[in-house]
Amino acid sequence: MKILIIEDDTKTVAYLQKGLAEHGFVVDTTTSGDDGLHLAEDTCYDLIILDIMLPGRDGWSVLAELRQRGLHMPVLFLTARDSVQDRVKGLELGADDYLIKPFAFSELLARIRTLLRRSPSRHPDILSIADLEVDLAAHKVSRGNRRLDLTPKEFLLLSLLVRRSGEVLSRTLIAEQVWDMNFNSDSNVVDVHMRRLRLKVDDPFDLKLIHTVRGVGYVLEERGC
DSSP states (O other), X not given: OEEEEEOSOHHHXXXXXXXXXXXXXXXXXXXXXXXXXXXXXXXXXXXXXXXXXXXXXXXXXXHHHHHHTTOOOOEEEEESOOOHHHHHHHHHHTOSEEEESSOOHHHHHHHHHHHHHHOTTOOOSEEEETTEEEETTTTEEEETTEEEOOOHHHHHHXXXXXXXXXXXXXXXXXXXXXXOSOOOTTOOHHHHHXXXXXXXXXXXXXXXXXXXXXXXXXXXXXXXX
């Protein structure tokens, strides 16, 4: 799942980015309303966290423009503006939720998960292929009756593969989605993490699910003998 944070307080951004990444989300950030609007138009986000008071274009304007352009991803206002009028205005403009600063991260995380469950474009909470089962909400993975212990980054990598099972994913796409970075052809970070993931997901089992497509990338699929 990919989240965009539009927030001009750098401490809040760092706090949110770290916390959400630890829970398996890929996070983009910007401190500008104008830049946030451009990112939302150019990238497919599962959810946007939006402040109201921003330099240049404010949060009200960002949300109104998103909805006017037919972009209906969930938007959660995270703001210090706590009047009833502000909350009503946000919801009337098309916000899906409104959380007041200061906030508890656990509450924010619960609200994010609720919005993602309600989103019509969301993925099912539990995905499976062959005997592999990935519970996206509970962050649990199992093969057969065996629970697999994955790191947060390994879980995020496997979640991407299983959500797009049968599709060959390039190393560049994987790097962008899992590490939120541009892929450097001299870097082997994707291959290293894929090897570690295979040690847990494939090596103990006869049926292999993660396959290398030479010169392209990786695919997760069930193949016949």
